[in-house]
Amino acid sequence: METLSKEELERFKALITEEYKALLEELRYREQSFIMENQRETGSELSSYANHPAEAASDYANLTMNLNLAERDTKYLKQLEDALDRIERGVYGICVVCKNIIPMVRLEAVPTANKCIECKNEVKRREQEEAKHAV
Numbered sequence: 757m758e759t760l761s762k763e764e765l766e767r768f769k770a771l772i773t774e775e776y777k778a779l780l781e782e783l784r785y786r787e788q789s790f791i792m793e794n795q796r797e798t799g800s801e802l803s804s805y806a807n808h809p810a811e812a813a814s815d816y817a818n819l820t821m822n823l824n825l826a827e828r829d830t831k832y833l834k835q836l837e838d839a840l841d842r843i844e845r846g847v848y849g850i851c852v853v854c855k856n857i858i859p860m861v862r863l864e865a866v867p868t869a870n871k872c873i874e875c876k877n878e879v880k881r882r883e884q885e886e887a888k889h890a891v
């Protein structure tokens with residue numbers, strides 16, 4: 757099997773860079789509005805929380821939802837960074853586990869993929885196995 761051609765690499769690089777920039781923008785925007793939201797809150801009557809437990813609870817739910825989203829996005833951001841790094845190092849499209857070439861269809865579907873399907877499933881299987889033992 758052949759590695760990706762220069763053109764294909766360039767295409768993936770452009771694709772991932774775009775995605776990376778868009779996500780960064782999105783995160784920055786969300787951070788900004790989150791800060792503004794908080795400033796507005798602290799600016800108003802703080803004590804009102806005590807009188808509205810339901811409101812405080814829904815705020816808490818919003819906050820945890822935001823944090824969960826942020827965690828997922830940060831993870832994705834890392835994956836995108838990693839993919840760009842692998843392009844730079846000339847190892848993009850090669851499975852980090854078995855060193856086999858990751859099929860083009862898989863990269864098309866998941867440009868940040870760093871493992872072939874077999875290795876990904878193997879890792880997943882092992883994680884599930886470990887989770888079972890941990891219980």
Ligand SMILES: [Zn+2]
Pocket residue numbers: 851852853854855856871872873874875876
């Ligand atoms: Zn593999």
